[in-house]
Amino acid sequence: MAERLVSMRGLSCHFPAAEAGVKLAAVDAVDLDIYAGEILGLVGESGSGKSTLGRMLAGLQQPSAGTLRFHGESDAGRARISSVQMVxxxxxxxxxxxxxxxDSLMEPLGVARVSTRDKLSKAAKWxxxxxxxxxxxxxxxxxxSGGQRQRVGIAxxxxxxxxxxxxxxxxxxxDVSVQAQIINLLQDIQRDSGTAIVFIAHxxxxxxSLADRTAVMYLGEIVELGSSAQVFSRPLHPYTRNLLAAHPEAELNSQGRHRRKVAPAQERRLPLSNDSGCRYAPRCSLAKPFCLRTPPALAVSEAGSEVACHRLREIEQYLASRAAKAHDDESSIL
Ligand SMILES: Nc1ncnc2c1ncn2[C@@H]1O[C@H](COP(=O)(O)OP(=O)(O)OP(=O)(O)O)[C@@H](O)[C@H]1O
Ligand SMILES: [Mg+2]
Known part of the structure; x- marks a missing residue:
């Protein structure tokens, strides 16, 4: 296992909500490690807390609770300024x-004791x-152009x-064509530099295609975390399954063919008695009454990913039996 770079434990960020006296947990008790040199994808619908998490990592947002530890640095606060950057x-x-x-390019070099000449030459190189x-x-x-400016942002x-x-x-x-160029560039630079990347995208x-691991966020919490291959090809959390079903292009299999579309989970509104249960339960087609009462912790799936769902084992069994049936069907045709 690669060297651990950052550890978040119970990391939370609360903002005042529209109603007076109510707090909104933009990020709620997140436990997550980031490893040196990895690309970690962060996905989830709008408002799930992705940017807030990213901003806490970059020191642009103060956590309300929990710890954010940068390994190998004695003073996390000071270290973060130079060791985490944002695009x-x-x-x-x-x-x-x-x-x-x-001049904008030389700015981040300002804190280091480097001559202007060296800074200029470094900026020219970048x-x-x-x-x-x-x-x-x-x-x-x-x-x-926008694409050129984003190249500057990356440099x-x-x-x-x-x-x-x-x-x-x-x-x-x-634009899509420029996107592809910029992604290639990011990939190249990441490979050469070994810098870890947290890649937030819709x-x-x-x-x-870019991330080694992917974390799926829902209302401030991580609901699924695993290798991107695992999370995208065999999503387990009902929310991830729903999210991917809404983006069938992401379910392309390795041969580039479209998988059969999974019907989006039906939105089913259950009364939210309080905020203590699974946050996804009111929308989850698999929710049982206990899902509304008890928050699920991240549990390790058979494939090694982590999933916060009370019904994980049943979902795994269902998927295994469906795969076995598909295999039988295929065998009967051949
Ligand atoms: N400075 C702030 N003050 C108050 N509420 C905030 C602030 N920043 C974010 N929020 C709220 O926190 C929640 C999470 O926001 P955040 O921007 O982290 O989500 P996101 O996942 O990045 O969404 P998007 O995909 O739209 O960028 C939202 O409900 C948002 O309204
Ligand atoms: Mg955002």
Missing amino acids: FQDSYASLNPRRRII LERVGLSRDAGERFPHEL RAFIAEPRLVVCDEAVSAL DLAVVR
Whole structure:
């Protein structure tokens, strides 16, 4: 197992909700480790807490409870500034409009004791590394295309050799063809640098192809965590199964053929007596009354992934029997 880079234990972030006196748990008691050099995908519907988790990692958001430990660093607070960087969706907003690109690129090197000449040469090297001309360095952000600006955003994130980069919807605002180029670039840089990446995205097909592991979030909690191959090809949590069914392209099998579509789980509203049970239960077609009463902990599945569902064993049995039946059906045809 690779070296552990970050450990989150009971990590939470609460915001005041619209109703007075009520707190909203944007991230709720998350236990998660990030390993050196891995790409960890983070998926889940809008509002599930992905950005808040990413911002806590980058030190841009203060946790309300729990611990966030950076291994191999004595002072987590100080270490985080240089060892975790972020790439945002809006490359324009993340660059100072009045600074030339080359100056913005040198900014993260500011804290290190490096001469201006060395910083300039490093920035020039990174411009080239992300496929931009030297001339682009002399321009201002508005003079670049969205794709070019995102290349700058990536160079800026990696230039100070961080140990972790959080990419929050980093390619979502780009055209599909540009997206592919930027993803290839990220992959190349990640391979060379060995920097771990937390890759937050709505595009499940992209996460599947890029991430080694994937964590699925629902209302502030991680409901499923495993290798991307496992999570995408054999999702176990009813929420993950529902999420993937809504994105059939992510269920492409290894031969590139479409799998038979799984019908989206029926939305079934059960009265929420209190907030103590499984958060997905009110929407879950498999929920039993006890699901509403007791929160499920992450349990290890037969395949080694972690799933927070009371009905995990039954789901596994069902999938195994369905696979066996499909095998029998196929054998009877052949
Ligand atoms: N600064 C804030 N103040 C109050 N509430 C916030 C704040 N930031 C986020 N929230 C709330 O926390 C919850 C999680 O938000 P977050 O942005 O982390 O979700 P997300 O998974 O990144 O969603 P999206 O996919 O839309 O980007 C949401 O309900 C959001 O409204
Ligand atoms: Mg977000």
